Amino acid sequence: MIAIIILTAVLTLISFVFDRKKTLKGIKKGMMMFFKILPTLLSVIIIVSIVLYLVSDEVLMKYLGKDAGLGAYVSAAVIGSVSIIPGFIAYPLAGILLKTGVSFSVLSVFITTLKMVGVLTIPIEARFFGLRTAIIRNSLSFIGAILVGGSMALIFYYI
């Protein structure tokens, strides 16, 4: 975290030396993006906070935690492939699950399948590329996502 703050400070300074106007424009742009996303972020975290209070840790761990074993990875891959969750909701959710005890390995499978495979958007994809191509692309992406998620799971499992 501190590294990012230092990096931002240094880059802002360099950018400022080269072009004052551009730098201010960039900072303004970034802040606007932040404020635009803030209400949605707050309401998502509020809902997740309440849901996690109501759903006991035991239930959550039963499906996604260590107790679920390999099943946790299967659930993560299936949920990730089918759902269309925008990043600004998926990441807070993943971060919170991490705090509740879901492992990095399971979360990597979830995030990679979520990003690379879109089963529900195949009909839209098919309008541009044709159904066959869309299905082949998503199947290949699924294999790719499992490879990425699986290697990350292994790495996180051993460190």
Next chain:
Amino acid sequence: MNKIYKKYKFDFPVIIAFVVFVGSSYYYHYNPGISIFEHNFWSFIKEMLFALPVMFILVGLFDVWVSKEKVQKHIGEASGVKGIMLIMLLAFMQAGPLYAAFPVAYILWKKGTSAKNIFIYLSASSIVKIPMLAFEIGFLGIQFSILRIMISIPVFIIVGTIMGKYFTKNKLEIKNG
């Protein structure tokens, strides 16, 4: 004002209801309410409110120095490694869901981008989005992001190459939706 309200018509009621709920929980010493606020909500949000503005400043600076239009202009004529690098950069700058990338793919196709690069573009834009990186690093840590991106890049170049070969071999076309 009306526009703002419409955009967040779901979020504002949730936030207001939550403020009222937490406020009255403290007033009446309603323990579940206090617990939801202190143990869940506050512990989730406190880092973010500090970290996200910093990350968004980075995103904003990146945006003014490397604009999407500038990158797009050079893609048509570029090929080889340079073409792949440019197409990946453009993909990383893409915001929004995957299906927002399909119309862009069509435009790139019309401009003469190769099928292989189009499929690399599609995978790349679903794997890394610079604006979303702030969220990923904020919630899962920089180690997670770097590892995921490093492992993903070769995988989607391979997927893109296979798809490109298939697409060209069968003489397929990208249609406009």
